[in-house]
Amino acid sequence: MLPTDELRALAQVTPSKILLLVLDGLGGLPDPRTGRTELETARTPNMDRLAAESICGMQHTVSPGITPGSAPGHLALFGYDPAVCQLGRGIVEALGLDIEVERGDVVARGNFCTVDDTGRITDRRAGRIPSELNHELCDLLNEQVSLEGIDVSFFSGKEHRFVIRLRGEGLSQEVADTDPQHEGMKALAAKPLEPDAERTAGLVDSLVEQAHTLLKDRHPANMVLLRGFSKHPDYPSMQDIYRLSPACIATYPMYRGVARVVGMDILPAGETLEDQLAALRADYDNHDFFFLHYKKTDARGEDGDFEAKVKAIEAFDAFVPSVLEPGFDVVIVTGDHSTPAVLAMHSWHPIPVLLRGRYCRPDRVHEFSESACLPGGLGHIHAMELMPLAMANALKLNKFGA
């Protein structure tokens, strides 16, 4: 793909509008009883009609055989090379909790865990304590832990998970995990991975020591483990690269977080497709790129519930005419990865994709599904190539070279 600097030089502002519809975990595998995937089983008259008007194909979010997490999956769809633009575990967790992260902050993912009298870890997840207890412990730590010259905050997640955020001058993310990832070992000292990280590592050690003291009578949650120290990434924004005014309409914080990382405006998305549609209508005039995220396909796939994933796809399909109604010059429908119900997890299988625009060269695909899109006109592409294609089809990309 053309380097970012070259793309930037080609992008131009026009009134045309692009809509990117992402059905999370869209791709599937056949139900052994029918030989049809979730998408092939679902009745999707609206997406089928769209496919007939579109150029279709298959896309890999990373590359063949690679199962992407949600962050690389979406970064690729936004035009970023997911092998280059990697988000640390701490920042992904923070984005998923809607935590405000400023440039310069360092965040990390934490676990409450159980250690014995000698400090050896006996349960890395502290028996998956209830989230309410997690809240209580984070309140305690927020009240009592203090670091010189640094704001430290603990944010509760689910069960044993939390996020720490360090805010202050001169912090470094180059600190190794204190979580040894094995039971029977002691928590590791925070090791600086470069000389500039020595102070931050010392602050982390102090934080862990204070937490250990404060939690010592809180068995099973009597210690903390930290990993994935990371800062807010410094990628060029979609405004900068594509000269777009992009907006995100996502009901889950994780996806809003990744969208925020690439500079999208975060619209109030509510909790349902109806809420998302209302947000799209309300802000239609203010943006020229809309990313609308639908979570249920992935959630039902992760549950291993084939029928429920089929129903989630059908529910989305019923909503398609309304979402297209305001009018878009380019529409893309795809997923960020596959989540086959038979695997009950993210997978590496390529994802069907359709692109509709006035200047797409239509192919013979008349159905939106894995098998139907296979011989489509887009061929097999990388997800990160979709943004240049969307831009081209919206006539927002000038000629490269004389």
Next chain:
Amino acid sequence: MLPTDELRALAQVTPSKILLLVLDGLGGLPDPRTGRTELETARTPNMDRLAAESICGMQHTVSPGITPGSAPGHLALFGYDPAVCQLGRGIVEALGLDIEVERGDVVARGNFCTVDDTGRITDRRAGRIPSELNHELCDLLNEQVSLEGIDVSFFSGKEHRFVIRLRGEGLSQEVADTDPQHEGMKALAAKPLEPDAERTAGLVDSLVEQAHTLLKDRHPANMVLLRGFSKHPDYPSMQDIYRLSPACIATYPMYRGVARVVGMDILPAGETLEDQLAALRADYDNHDFFFLHYKKTDARGEDGDFEAKVKAIEAFDAFVPSVLEPGFDVVIVTGDHSTPAVLAMHSWHPIPVLLRGRYCRPDRVHEFSESACLPGGLGHIHAMELMPLAMANALKLNKFGA
């Protein structure tokens, strides 16, 4: 793709001959009334027969979504990575005017423009003065402008356009444009982009000042703007990489220029397909690689004239049996980009390609068109991969690795 150094190590000289037929701007989009592209509308019995004997597919000159100019389009077809091998605007313009450019020369594209009494630009194109006046002004500048130790030449282009060529020791291309690209501003001083370019920038400033003085009573062409300072690129030649003896048969200077950049011999191509065929026959024994360029498909596409592009394709098709008659071991037919008549400009759409050779694995494609080539055996490839394929099919490429 295998790096150039690796390819070079595999290439061997054999008597086999390769013919690359480029129909400029070949790819199209459907006529809304028929649903068929220009190529699908044209009667092309000869290329269809060739497609049936060939392996077919689709190629991207740069990457999905990117609309290439003619220079990157052709460099890719010649096996060069167009994202890496970029030609400056000055050198492309010089090549297009058949100007002799030696290594070490610096060329730039010039505009005659109009400035007011305060030096502000009121018309960047000087009202598109007649080309005859342009010639007269370039003659004046060639006579009167002088730079110490440097040969400076002005070459007329069409209307307001010209090219300057600086020839001498120690010149640098790292000089910023003097053209601010906006009216209402003054021409910029030539800014050196690296310390070594200071002398060249000074020479450019002196040149512009002399021109301004000489032109001051020549309203509307009373000033010059320069951009795209560039040298002849220093790419390895096709002889060097592929051990070929390549020849170019092109009726337009631009394509001869790009062919010259990669080391091709430029055969006298005349003005018509008949002239080109005569050149091919005359030099058949002297080369083992022939690039034959056909311009009309692009020109009619740029005109937005669907029917005329169809006719241009049919005219080329009628000529195919004669051009194949001398005998070639490998024949490739493709374009350097799409120029759909409905867009009336270069576009990003992939281009059909066929490759015929004794050892190609034929597919089920029996027609040379965008939709017919889509499921072809070549799949979707990058144009720069065609040269290794041509070499392989001509049995000119040894095994890679033990």
